[in-house]
Amino acid sequence: MNQEQKAYISLINESSEESIVIKKTGWEEISLSVHTHQKHQIIYTLSGTLHIQINEANYFVPEKHIAWIPSECNHILSSNNRRVSLVIFYLNLPKETGKDPYGEFSVYSTHAVVAENLRFIASKGPFIERLHTPDLYDFAISFFRLLPTMNPHIENLLKTKVIPNDERIRPVLEYLIQHAHENLKIEEVAERFSFSVRNLSRLLHDSGIHFNRYLNQQRITRAIELFADGKKSIQEVAYEVGFNTPNNFNRVFKQLTGMTPKNYGGEITKKSHTNV
Structure with missing residues (x-):
């Protein structure tokens, strides 16, 4: 500061x-x-x-x-x-x-x-x-x-980092945040941090975390940041944040935000006319 x-x-x-x-x-x-x-x-x-x-x-x-x-x-x-x-x-x-x-x-x-x-x-x-x-x-x-x-309180995408109940999974969560754009599998992540898949799944569950949902939440959060920069198409954003197809990106985006990427962009455009 x-x-x-x-x-x-x-x-x-x-x-x-x-x-x-x-x-x-x-x-x-x-x-x-x-x-x-x-x-x-x-x-x-x-x-x-x-x-x-x-x-x-x-x-x-x-x-x-x-x-x-x-x-x-x-x-x-x-x-x-x-x-x-x-x-x-x-x-x-x-x-x-x-x-x-x-x-x-x-x-x-x-x-x-x-x-x-x-x-x-x-x-x-x-x-x-x-x-x-x-x-x-x-x-x-x-x-x-x-x-x-x-105004409605926003639940989806509100908290992008959580405090785990077990300190052993803290580096795992940091790794997921940094590498969410990659094609991560729980088996590979577990092996990287010397966990069995069963043990890692249990530790995540005890902290209220589901591996795939947490990963997708990081990806959609990053997608919204990229939309705000306004330089990339929906398809380009989908691939950049880690989805293998735009259709899969659209489906997950709607699950987490309640609207499609196209509709989300339209909402931002409409609201831009009411800027302070």
Whole structure:
């Protein structure tokens, strides 16, 4: 983390409790080491995708999605895309009684109404303070409080790295992430790490991991990153991420995301018209 980034984090933490800090990034690389904020952080991915690491879990945020990072949550931001454009909001919210809906990390999809409100609020930055613009501040806070109910929470493709119950399979999972584009077989991986197939399958199962699904999840995550770069066809992406045929790629993509690669690309194109 460079000095400019450290200074901006200090600015956020020192800002008034009744203020919203807004930051727009240009087309730049994203790589922020572990840090935290005293305000909730809401990230809207205009272009490109994000990986957000919290403890040892890595969460994937596709293009045109929203990541909600609670206050006081240590996290790392990175991206595998060449360039990423984000709109980020930092704010405080009143404490809720009972279970706090804002106290958990979440990833949300967006739709036109949400994107339009994000655009409007972002246009009033870099600061919205209750002291100076109380009506605007109250509107923005009310909107963000409603955000979790306005968007479906994304389960598929959310967590791309898991914490295994057994440390012995940690290097196996890292290997699968790095080599997902290859034609990996559980027999070959087991032999590489000195496991029997039965033993490796059992250890993976005990951590809630299915070998082929985990492998396909890494491949589809990478495919979405490549789609965000916008340089390759669906067929080229299919082969690059490790599928032997485009039809197989289409089938697995729909299983994990609920839509075909073509439809997914169409959704991204439609949402690009509501950019902030």
